[in-house]
Amino acid sequence: MRLLSEDRPGHWLLAALLVALLLVLAFAPFLLPGTKALAVAARILIFIVLAASYDLLLGYTGIVSFAQTTFFGLGAYGVAIALSGGGGWLALILGAAAGIAVSVGLALAMALLSLRVRAIFFSMITLALARFAQVLASEWRGLTGGEDGLTFSVPRLIAPGFHPFASPILGLRISGTVIAYYLIFAVTLVSFLVLLRIVNSPFGRVLQAIRENPFRAEALGFRTIFHRALASALAAGFAALAGAMLAMQLRYTNPDTTLSFSLMIDILLMVVIGGMGTLYGAAIGATVMVLAQYYLQPGLSLLAAAARGIPLAPALFDPERWLLWLGLIFVLVVTFFPAGIVGSLRARANAAAHPPIA
């Protein structure tokens, strides 16, 4: 049995981008100086898992859910609550496992109850669940710390103050932060490969069939409710895993970092920008979005400073307007890459091979 799937990127430019991304992320602690850069790299990894899990649902199965952040939050709060009471690795693992288990159970129940009726009910229920989770996290202060959230310490091996080696390795002083980063890197890599395998499995093909034509899928004998429910459960499980990693990396959790609607929109944008139903697109989209969120504002300040003297330019490049620029980038991507970055590149490669017949 081969470990990897045969799902190739499908375009040389895309393959090059992905290899570059993998290499930069693999050596980020050594390549990128500073704690901010490493935090951004870790965030990219976490959001690759989160966006990929959402792509399984939206891109492969064609199910619209607004509760991906809820499961992300369940994973994060699972870890946060478990570690708030002190405790080490066991608490961390149990907390993550509990978050994942609750997410999977909740997603299964929601899907089996609502998808039987109509796909739109599922979307509406996820919206309600997402809102409910926000309210619960803010109000149930005893458990979640309310709006302030929970701050906790992580096992010593991955705590920032931990330095296992006296001297630097390859010019880098190894700290618990670096170890945590590599833990996140490993979990992300394995998760992504597992997801890639799932979408290329017989089950994954049924998901695509459901997306393309659910009525035909049923007429072939696929009881699509069960495939959809399992896809929801898997997506929820991986989202919770991503949330657990976020909590572990940040060492705090609050409603804003895990449950907000703007975060849900970000996930949606990541998948759409990258290209729905490609999984690689989720990785590219997550990278683009996280980079834009962290570096667009500083980049604009540089531009604004450089453009001083040119009329209007400083106002246009005002760092405060970074969201406007992000919106503009998004509109441009959707206009020129309607199938997302990965989808459009692949379409270009395919169109050459199979010209449509009028």
Add this chain to the structure above:
Amino acid sequence: MANAVALLRTEALSVRFGGEVAVDHVSAAFYPGTLTAIVGPNGAGKTTFFNLISGQIRASAGEVWLKGERITRLSVPQRARRGLGRAFQLTNLFPGLSVFENVRLAVQAEARRDFRLLSLASDHHDLNARSAELLETVGLSKRASAPASALSHGDQRKLEVALLLAGQPDVFMFDEPTAGMSVDEVPPVLDLIAAIKRDREKAILLVEHKMDVIRALADRVIVLHQGRLVADGVPEAVMALAVVQEAYLGSTGSEG
């Protein structure tokens, strides 16, 4: 024929849409080794009759029996799994997936391997071989890697037939399989249907407007008119009925 055991039977099957009765107390039995042509003018309820049998539409009244089991309340996939196969009148494929993948999905459905999560679809060599074989059978091997949406209308109809064959059902339902095909595309499809008939085990239901096709293939013809079954018998006898000649077949000749 009548003393053989029916594979499929409908009993006063009816459905109304709003005030209009689209299928009205249709009782009919379908036997192995028999090809039954279903004719009638546009809007007679032929496709709706199929939808009631395969479950896309729930009956307002009446029953459907498949191999002695009452399937009236079963879902579409449950009926398909029990041996009902259908090719649709309006092409009904997975447009964004490759021609090969379309067939592979149908083959996989028949093999009940839809919950294999961690093996690769490409590693199921038996399914892949069977899919390639089916594409060969319908003459689409050369287009295997094209997306289904890129196929010509005639080729999409052939793919539709391949999906039906892949399911190895006991009851085959064809809804105007050759409609819109060019003249030279029709005979191979008819040959495929004739081959199913030679199996003797399968019941075939064929909605068809073309008289020559009916004469060549049908063992029996039933006529639907305004949702009611108005004639049932061997082709020569049914075709000879004046009502059938004038009212139904004359008005729909343009369709094919």
